[in-house]
Amino acid sequence: MKTVTSLAANPIFYLGLLVIILAIFGFQLGAYSRINNLFLHDSSSQNKIVVNTLINYGNGTSTWHNKTDVARTWNFYDLTISIARVDAVSSVGVGNEHFIQAIDGVRQAGRFYWTLWLFCQKDTAWAASPVGADLVKLINGQSLAWYYQGPSSTDPATWQPPIPGATKVSICRN
């Protein structure tokens, strides 16, 4: 055994390590705080907003829910559980997010599962949401969709839009 020497004995070195830890978590928290305003901006100041939701059950049945009294503070998960019977598991991850397993009794099975879509006003096209329902902040006049399908891969580029034949983009223009 020997005593600690050189850099390993320098307190400044360990202070530097702590700064690295703080810098990395600061960076990620900063990125996390940008999620809600990365894609969509809402200039409306109303407390209640109007949101249209399409649920495509993947068996030829689709239902539109045109809801006019949605609280501004809701996210898409809150909206979904207010318009449909939802079975979801809560993740222990950041923000206590939910993984949707079934909507109105239509349950994920094999490679079939529920995909989440946003309608992009500027593109007049649908885009697969890059984040989960809990992280989708609702804006006035917005249209969203759930589509039950069995894509060949987890890559959203291979998914079909919730309305057959509708235009699809990879991401909404801001």
Added chain:
Amino acid sequence: MFAALSLGTNYALIDIPNVKLMDALVFLAAFLFGLKVGVAVAVSTWGVYGSVNPYGQDDLILLSFLIIGECFYAVGASVLKRTTVAQDLLGAKRGYGRFSLVVGVTGLLATFAYDLMTNFASWIFRTNSLYAAFLIGTVTGAPFSLLHEGSNLVFFATVVPSAIIAARRLGRNASTEPRTK
């Protein structure tokens, strides 16, 4: 053995996204047995886990990025092992706490690099520019990155140094035991 442990713990923790012991095991394999072993564990684990996964199969491009990213842990371990800081702390009488911090930060840096690269890779063919892919990948991946980096900081600061120190003690004891002919 490390690859089997990684796969076993990955499937056991399947319901907790981005919290996995695999990264720590790859790091440990490289630290104890060298870079080649660490890289082999990373490649073989992802080869199976990326193909047989209840959340779906990874496409080849994303899988390539995941494998390269996983190798960061092996490289990090290999570099750390060669540093005088690690050698000094491992040989010191009371260097364990500081060694934990050093290993924790090394693991955190490797995880940060892994997350930046794989989040970028997820968007590389879905955006108009590399900058947009980096920006969108970083922002949309942030919740998962936070969880991944937080859990890895804990694993790397506790499990990995304990295992390294235990392995060194075992090795030392084994080498000083009397041998029978």
